[in-house]
Amino acid sequence: MSPPNGLKPKITTLLVDLGGVFFHPEVETKLATAESTVSLRRLMTTSIWMNYEVGKLNEDECFAQLAKLYRFATEDLANLIQKFRGSVNYDRDLAAAFRAIRRTSQVRIFLVSNISSNDYQALRERWDDEFWSLFDDVFTSSMLGVRKPSPRFYTHVLRATRSNPQTIFTIDDNPENVLMAISVGMRGTSCIADLPRTLANITSDPVERGIAFLKRNAGRFPSVTQDGAEIEENYAPLLILEALQQRSLVDLKFPPRLWNFFSGPPRYTTETYPEDLDTTSLGLAAMSYDPDLAHSILDEMLTYVDEDGFVQAYTDRTRPRIDAVISLNVLVAFTLYNRTYELPETLAWITSILLTRAYIGGTRYYPNAEWFLYYVTRLLAASEGHDAALDERLFAPLRVRVAERVGAPGDAFALGMRIAACEYVGVECAVDREALAAMQMEDGGWPASCMYLFPGAARDVGNRGASTAFAVRALGGRAS
Structure with a gap:
């Protein structure tokens, strides 16, 4: 049975490779042969070396057979291996990351390695107990008489550890080994880069970590451009507030009437920036308003409808801008106050966009399809209980369009909106939940x-707080 958030069962067991993870042997080192050279990597991929790793050959037999096959001096290989045994060190930072996992979770950790008995014994003697105590047990090819990626290796480990393969995650720099592990029901990765982040993501609850990140940084979620410039604005905090309904997470100053996108100095635009209908509509949806004030604001917003019946983005009539997502947001505000009927042309346009998939390439201000589809779900949610005709008009085509997006590429914020839309229309999207969970950063945020x-x-803007809020909600959490 899958967990409530649609993610796969929690990881309770880690299988970790040795070489390529904790240390990186210099396998490109060359030995001189009668004709040329041969790399240690090549020697280690021969059947001779593999037989050595499972105990079918002893060290002398292995080295002699390789020397004969490639025509080099046996003692050259023996000296090279001896040098490696006396100098190789493990990654202490990575070991510390595994040690932290042991402290903070109930995860068992097993070392699984293709290694000869001689090499393994050399490492046991060279490395201290601080390293070996990381593991609940060790399984090597020389102990089991079989190498990865043989399924017999993994079957033995499963039996010996009494583990459910669905709760095992294997970490191995060899993709063939990971493929085999996955084929017998485990999960795993051959990507060793940023392993501490991977460890945190697969052994901890993503919602708990995300909520902790939000609370730890409450009120301090700057929006940033792709080159790191910070923007003081109101839209992202309002998104966070609407997503999680926790006023303590955001720092917002209630305006007298209409909202301005910027809460600080305007950036990448004119020095004086007008109030806008987009941020104002989100404010009306996310915050509690006196009904008389709300209706008077909606009355004012109607004065910015053009001759086509479309809502303008700004209160500055010298800036005529129309955006489908902004229009949807305005419709949400009007629908919340049972006034959808006052924007018939805008609603007809939005319906046409949904039916024709005109939203696929994004809009002027909003770069992906998820914005539009998610905002349609907000519109329908706003209409619940007082506008059955709107639901009848939009729900069925929306469900089809949302289902079409499942599994499509997307960043953290897009996936958060997609999953929210899927949840609203009842479409399963486990693949997107897994992808979103995997994007979580080491500090718990997205x-x-x-x-x-x-x-x-030519600037795009992101906000870690908003991405995290949508991810937390998408994965089933609330910042209570």
Whole structure:
């Protein structure tokens, strides 16, 4: 049975390779032969070396057969191996990451390695107990008489550890070994880069870590451009507030009437920036308003509808801008106050966009399809209980369009919105939940992936707080 958040069962056992993970042998080292040279890597991929690793040949037999096959001096290989045994060290930072996993979780860790008995014994003697105590047990090819990636190796480990393969994650720099492990029901990776982050993500609860990140940084979630410039703005905090309904997470100052996108100095635009209908609509949806004030704001917003019946983005009539996502957001605000009927042309346009998939390439300010589809779900949610006709008009085509997006490429913020949309229309999206969980960073938050654009300045803007809030909600959490 899958967990409530749609993720796979929790990892309780780690199988970790030795060479290529904790240390990186210099396998490209060359031995001189009668004709040329041969690398240690080549020698280690021969059947002779493999027989040595499973105990079918002793060390002398292995070295002699390789020397004869490649025509080099036996003592040259013996000296090279002896040198490696006397100098190889393990990655202490990585060992510390595994030690932290042992302290903070109930995960068992087993070392699994293709290694000869002589090489293994040399490492046991060279490395201290601080390293070997990381593991609940060790399984080597020389102990089992079989090498990875043979399924017999993994079957033995499963039986010996009494583990459910669905709760095992294997870490191995050899993709063939990982493929075999996955084929017998485990999960795993051959990507050794950024392993501490991977360890945190596969052994901890993503929602708990995400909520801890949000609370730890409450009120301090700057929006940033792709080149790291910070922007003080209101839209991202309002998104966080609407997603998790926790006022303590954000620092927002309630305006007298309409909202301005910027909470600080405007960036990448004019020095004076007008209030906008987009941020105002989100404010009306995310925060509690006196009904009379809300209706008076909606009345004012209607004065910015053009001759086609479409809502303008700004309160500055010298900036005529129309954006489908902004129009949807305005519709949400009007629908919350049972006034959808006042924007019939905008609603008809939004419906046409949904039916024709015109949203696929994003809009002027919002770069992906998920913004539009997620905002349609907000519109339908706003209409619940008082506009059955809107649900009848949009729900069925929306469900089809949302299902079409499952498994499509997307960054953290896009996946958070996609999963929320899937949840609303009842579409399964386990593949997207897994992808989103894997994007979690070591500190528990998600990256500041692109949320919206400043098209005139060619800048995209992200916010780690907003990405994390949507991820937490998508994976089943609330920042209570």
